[in-house]
Amino acid sequence: MGIFVVLGPLSWWVAGDTVGDLHGKDRADALNAVRQTVLAGFAGASVLFGLGYTARTYQLSRRGQVTERFSRAVGQLASDKLEERLGGIYGLEHVMAESPQEHATAVSVLSAFIREKARRTDPPVPTGSDEARTSRPVPEWGTEPSADIRAAVEVLARRPEREEARRVDLRSSQLVGLSLRSFDFPAPPRLSRALLTWADLCRADLRGAELSGAILTSADLRHACLARACLDQALMARADLRGALLSEATLLGADLSGADVRDTTGLTAQQLAGSVLDEETKLPPVLESDPWVEARLAACRTWRDQQRDSLTPPPPTAQVR
DSSP: OHHHHIIIIIHHHHHHHHHHTOOHHHHHHHHHHHHHHHHHHHHHHHHHHHHHHHHHHHHHHHHHHHHHHHHHHHHHHTOSSHHHHHHHHHHHHHHHHHOGGGHHHHHHHHHHHHHHHSBOOSOOOOTTSHHHHHHSOOOOTTOOOOHHHHHHHHHHHTSOOOOOSSOOBOTTBBOTTOBOOGGGSSSOOBOTTOBOTTOBOTTOBOTTOBOTTOBOTTOBOTTOBOTTOBOTTOBOTTOBOTTOBOTTOBOTTOBOTTOBOTTOBSOOHHHHTTSBOOTTOBOOHHHHTOHHHHHHHHHHHHHHHHOTTOOSOOOOOOOOO
16 A cells, blocks of 8 residues: 555655656656655665664663663672672673763762771761870771772772762771772772762872862871872861871862871972961971961961852962072
């Protein structure tokens, strides 16, 4: 029936009066040419429709496969066997790599896994207090997170770089001895904008890590290796950095209000000249009396008095000669 319509009324309609005015062989030849053109057009449209249908079927099939893999990976995270949990973690990494739509969900699942499996149990203690100095002994060298926690953090640190509406949430996580060194990754490990409030990163090796904009309020960073780490715009208020290595770390705009940076190694006045300090920031004696640092403290004090509602820190303070 469809062929009859195409070769009959539809072809005559396309041909119009021009072919209708012809006679004999000329009319037959012209009508056949019109029919061939119409048939070719319908064939092309059928091919395009078939391609569209095939592409749609492929997308739905692939989406179903991703959903199935995601569900299987999440189920593996609940396993009592380490091997299955590791399989689930790396399964989520593959899901993130292949499906931008599942990126945020996979990040949330991995973050929740770390928070629940490695949650700090000690109560918060004010940084710098005598109780803080005596109640939290520094862990022994070699202490590190379990293999599944290490793998989950590493997957988050090398996740695809996409726009993210929410921060990676690792609040109150026990991550003593975590190793995220830039030379162990194809690109600097990235926990920028991560929420690490009250996280225990004591003795963590974060050399060259990207931590810009991270929230490290009240985090334990004692004896952490932060050499060449990017801590620009990081919120480190009341963080404990005693014994940390800060050589060549960048602290531009980093908020060190109330932080304890005594006994650190590699910290310079130039680094502090671009950070946010206050009277409660505990500085090494050699830097506490440095004119450049004193000028920075004065600049931060003026900034707080004049721009109470401003979230933009004052520009770096020029060196005092």
